[in-house]
Structures are given as C-alpha cells and as structure tokens.
Amino acid sequence: MSIPRIALAPGLEISRVLTGLWQIADMERDGRTLDLDAAATAMHPYVEAGLSTFDMADHYGSAEIVAGRYRAARAATTAVQCLTKWVPEPGPVTAEQVRTAVDRARTRLQTDTIDLLQFHAWTFADPRWLDALWMLEAERDAGRITAIGLTNFDTAHLRVAISSGIRVVSNQVSGSLVDTRFTTKLAPYAAAHGVGLLCYGTVLGGFLSERWLGAPEPAWDTLETWSQMKYGRFIRTAGGWAVFQQLLHTLDAVAQKHGVSIATVASRWVLDQPGVAGVIVGARLSHSQHVSETSRLFAFTLDDNDRAAIAAAQAALLPIPGDCGDEYRTPPYLTASGDLSHHLSSFPAPFSTRPGADGRTLALSGTVWEPMAGYSRAVRKGSRIQVSGTTATHGSHAIGGDDAAAQTHFCIDKISGALQSLGGRLEDVVRSRVFVSNVDRDWEAVARAHGERFGHILPANTMVQAKLIGDEYLVEIEVDADVGS
Known part of the structure; x- marks a missing residue:
C-alpha cells in the first residue's frame, strides 16, 4: 500500500503518516539505557513501508541521535525526513543561543540542513518568543534549516506569527476523536494561510485500542508510560471512563466493518479532517513495531454512516477546554504530571x-x-x-x-x-x-x-x-x- 505524501515547503515532502519518536525519552526514563544502534536499525522497516518521515525533539532523549545514526548508515541509498523541535526555556533569547540549538540538532542528526525545525513557546505574555522566530528565520536564510514549523500554537498566536511575516509551514498540535479543538478555529485559519497541521495524540497514548475496550478504569496513578499519564487526563477531562468506553465500542464496530484496528480508525478520522497535513503515530523502536497496522490507514475509507456513528459517540464527550496548546499554558494542565514541573523550573518576569x-x-x-x-x-x-x-x-x-x-x-x-x-x-x-x-x-x-x-x-x-x-x-x-x- 503506497503511503501518500505532501509538500510542506519547497524541498520538503513528507509522508502523511509520520513516525513519532517521543517514546524514546520514556524508554530512557529513570536511568534506563537504550541500544542506540538497534533503535536506529529498527527505523528501517518504517522507511521500507514508505513511512520515511520521523518526528522528534531536542528533549526526546536520544531521538535525534538515533535518527542521525540511521541517516548516516543509509545516506547513500535511503531518503528520510527528520522533523525536530526546539523547546527553549522562557525568557530572553540571543542569536548565539539559537545558533547553538540549531548546530546541536544538526550534529545529532548528522546533517548540514535540518528538514523542519519546529518551535514551542511556553508563554505568549513574554514577547521574546518572537525574537526566537526571527532568529530562526535567519538560520533558514543561511541554509541551516529548510523550513520553520511551530508546535502547540493556538489560533491567535499562529495569526500573530503569520501576520508579522514569519514564514511558517506547519503547526504540530494535539488532535484526536477526544480532542477536536483543532477543527474549530485553528484548521480553517491554518489552511487559509498555507500552514499544514501535524496532529499527534491521535490514539491517546494507546487508549484508543482494543486493549482498553471493555476494560475496567485504570488506576490513573500507576500507568506505564508518560503518554498514558498525559492522555488519561484528556479522557477524564472529556467526561471520564464510561463515556470513553461508549466511544471505544462505536469505533470497534467501525473497525470490524473495515477489517482494521480501533487505532487505525482513530488516526484515519483525524487524517480526514480539513487542514491536516499529517498524523504522527508513536513508535517504541526496537521494542514493538506497528508498521503493518499503520500502513493500513490508507486501505479503507470512512463512509457517511461511519462518520455519523462516530459523531454520535463524540457528542457524549465534554470538550477539551481552550484552544490548541492551552494544556501547556493554562490550568488544567493536561500533561503527564498535571503541571509543568517536569518541563520548567520557573518563568522569568517579562518586564x-x-x-x-x-x-x-x-x-x-x-x-x-x-x-x-x-x-x-x-x-x-x-x-x-x-x-x-x-x-x-x-x-x-x-x-x-x-x-x-x-x-x-x-x-x-x-x-x-x-x-x-x-x-x-x-x-x-x-x-x-x-x-x-x-x-x-x-x-x-x-x-x-x-x-x-x-x-x-x-x-x-x-x-x-x-x-x-x-x-x-x-x-x-x-x-x-x-x-x-
């Protein structure tokens, strides 16, 4: 099954299904070590299946290093796209700090030019987030970055960036059957201005799967992964386990009709939404492979009856509050820890x-x-x-x-x-x-x-x-x- 591709920018064409490497940080949690070469080798089945685009970040443990080792080993025969992020501390930023961040990513990825560098701002009350973007523009103009993207920007601040002349090609945000915030304001504005949405969390850390169908409500404080801790908060905010089970039963019926998994139906629904350039499906490299299942995303089409049944199940859910990215900026913090303690130590005063x-x-x-x-x-x-x-x-x-x-x-x-x-x-x-x-x-x-x-x-x-x-x-x-x- 051929995986469709889309051009985000001149010289940057990506798979519409991206492989997310955030779980590498989770696999290295609490001092655990990862065989980086084995993880790099585990990227190849994805590439062979046409899933050649990988998403990572400066804080996803060794993800950039793993991707760099794969690129170095396969550079002569295999083209991959490595999308990474820069997530600086809030406060003042200098051109030297930006250059250091870009050079660190280039070194880890073993490349002269980063395919897409995505920027996250922890607060918009401090206007210095714009300084960082203007400096990234200079890095792109110098050829060290092919394109600039954003991550977790709401509609208002995507608007501020675009109208101020920042040349943005993408915005990576949470998007799922439970978290539909992106469909209301952000997607129409982004589409009108040539910005592709890259949606993560489409399967809610694995909760949108047969494993949890009919299962008792988990003990929320003993979950296995950071992703489950995070998306467990989304489920509780959206109304709790009982209404989530209703959604799972509806998805199971649609999945059986098409001979695919619940996770595949969930990701396909997001991918079909206007303005979505791609969905990001996480992988635990060298531990579990979902290449075949992910490739099935384009083996079927949701019909009107499917969409109507899904919409009826969604109607029982409570909306996730705010706009995209608010889960990182305003209470209730829908993060793994329920606050920002594992991300930041403090916010300096803007003035x-x-x-x-x-x-x-x-x-x-x-x-x-x-x-x-x-x-x-x-x-x-x-x-x-x-x-x-x-x-x-x-x-x-x-x-x-x-x-x-x-x-x-x-x-x-x-x-x-x-x-x-x-x-x-x-x-x-x-x-x-x-x-x-x-x-x-x-x-x-x-x-x-x-x-x-x-x-x-x-x-x-x-x-x-x-x-x-x-x-x-x-x-x-x-x-x-x-x-x-």
Whole structure:
C-alpha cells in the first residue's frame, strides 16, 4: 500500500503518516539505557513501508541521535525526513543561543540542513518568543534549516506569527476523536494561510485500542508510560471512563466493518479532517513495531454512516477546554504530571521592575519612549495595577501587520506580561479601554479578539475611535487591574 505524501515547503515532502519518536525519552526514563544502534536499525522497516518521515525533539532523549545514526548508515541509498523541535526555556533569547540549538540538532542528526525545525513557546505574555522566530528565520536564510514549523500554537498566536511575516509551514498540535479543538478555529485559519497541521495524540497514548475496550478504569496513578499519564487526563477531562468506553465500542464496530484496528480508525478520522497535513503515530523502536497496522490507514475509507456513528459517540464527550496548546499554558494542565514541573523550573518576569515613589512599583519594557515621555509600562500601588496604552510593537518591530485581530492579541499579551511582572494576571483586569484608528473597518475584528481573551473575565470596557501615533498601529489598549488582598 503506497503511503501518500505532501509538500510542506519547497524541498520538503513528507509522508502523511509520520513516525513519532517521543517514546524514546520514556524508554530512557529513570536511568534506563537504550541500544542506540538497534533503535536506529529498527527505523528501517518504517522507511521500507514508505513511512520515511520521523518526528522528534531536542528533549526526546536520544531521538535525534538515533535518527542521525540511521541517516548516516543509509545516506547513500535511503531518503528520510527528520522533523525536530526546539523547546527553549522562557525568557530572553540571543542569536548565539539559537545558533547553538540549531548546530546541536544538526550534529545529532548528522546533517548540514535540518528538514523542519519546529518551535514551542511556553508563554505568549513574554514577547521574546518572537525574537526566537526571527532568529530562526535567519538560520533558514543561511541554509541551516529548510523550513520553520511551530508546535502547540493556538489560533491567535499562529495569526500573530503569520501576520508579522514569519514564514511558517506547519503547526504540530494535539488532535484526536477526544480532542477536536483543532477543527474549530485553528484548521480553517491554518489552511487559509498555507500552514499544514501535524496532529499527534491521535490514539491517546494507546487508549484508543482494543486493549482498553471493555476494560475496567485504570488506576490513573500507576500507568506505564508518560503518554498514558498525559492522555488519561484528556479522557477524564472529556467526561471520564464510561463515556470513553461508549466511544471505544462505536469505533470497534467501525473497525470490524473495515477489517482494521480501533487505532487505525482513530488516526484515519483525524487524517480526514480539513487542514491536516499529517498524523504522527508513536513508535517504541526496537521494542514493538506497528508498521503493518499503520500502513493500513490508507486501505479503507470512512463512509457517511461511519462518520455519523462516530459523531454520535463524540457528542457524549465534554470538550477539551481552550484552544490548541492551552494544556501547556493554562490550568488544567493536561500533561503527564498535571503541571509543568517536569518541563520548567520557573518563568522569568517579562518586564523589569523597580521601586517608584510613594510606595509604587514600576514595570519597564526598556523602550526609548519610556524615559523620553516619562512613563512606565505599568504601575502598581497597593492592590491596583494600571497599564499604559499598549500597541503591537516589540523592539523595532511592528507586530501583526494590517491584521487588526493579530495586533489586538499581541497588545493583550503585552498587557498580560506587564501584569505578571507586577504580581497580577489578566483575570485581575477590571476595566479595559480600546482605541481603534479605523472603527468602521476594524471594530469587529478588535472586539472579537478582545472577547476571546476577556470573555471569561468581563471587565468594564470602552471602545472609541482615535488617531493613534503611527500609521501602522490599528489598535491601542490600556487596562486597570485590582489584584485584591
């Protein structure tokens, strides 16, 4: 069975089914060692079956090293695509740090040019995530990266990146029959802007399989793998084991009808969704092979009856909250540990602070305008925080181009960063004031973006038309917040 391929970028064509190597980190957990050469050899059956695209990351244990050994051994006869990720700590980033990260991946992968480097940002309240992307652009222009992708970006911030001129070809996000967030806003926006979605978690760490059909609810604190720990949280958030079993029984009927497995039906459903360029199916190299089963993804087609039955079972599930990637940025953290403790040690403040007069604390962004005009990015006195008028700028860059919604999201990000720097958060905002340069054209886009970010907070709000300083600015926002006791 031929595996379809898709072009993500000039010079980068991938299999629509990618083999994920995140489980290598799990296999090396608690000091366990992995035979790297045996793992590299275990990649070959996938390549022979047409599954020549592998997904990995800088923090997936020895995954990049394993892939590099395979490439070195087969370079003369076999073409593979190695998609990796860079997941830096939050905070300031330098060109030297970016070059070091790129060179480390090139060395591990034993290649001059990384096929696709995917970037993850832990927080958007710190605008320095854009610095990293601009520096990756320079690495791509220098020929060390073929293409730039994102991972776990929500729709709003994919929009900010695209409208700011970042040339992104993909966004890797969670996507499954249980987690359908990608289908609502992200997929339509991504498809309209030439960004392919790469969906992981399609089989929920193995929970979408015959093994769990009719099985009693597992002891959630004694699961075998990080993937099971993580996706167990998704199942509980979506309504629990009983409704999940209803979904499994429906999938089992569809699977038996087509002579395939439940996992194959689950992955095929995701692959069929508009905007999805590929699905990522995990592999435990040198331990278990699923090449034949994975290849069956294209041996059948879900018909209208199948889709209707699946939709009826999905209707009993609760939606996973938020947009794509929120599981890594806002509670409830749907991670293996239920928080970010195994990912990060701390979040540095986005802006510097210092004492001011009369018991005030000042947050400063360091722009030339603050000392010239005599103001702070934000001021806290007691429980009150007041944030200055905020436009979509970062350093010398105007953010968001002519996209009023993107500019609004970035303004609110900066406001969130200022609040965090002074011990507050967006939920503490009690009033927002929005100034729009062209109300007739942009009011609705600005209002909708404001609604996305403040809809659960509902502060007092005013929107007015105003002549802003700088023709590139479509919107400016200021807020008042009260952090309480």
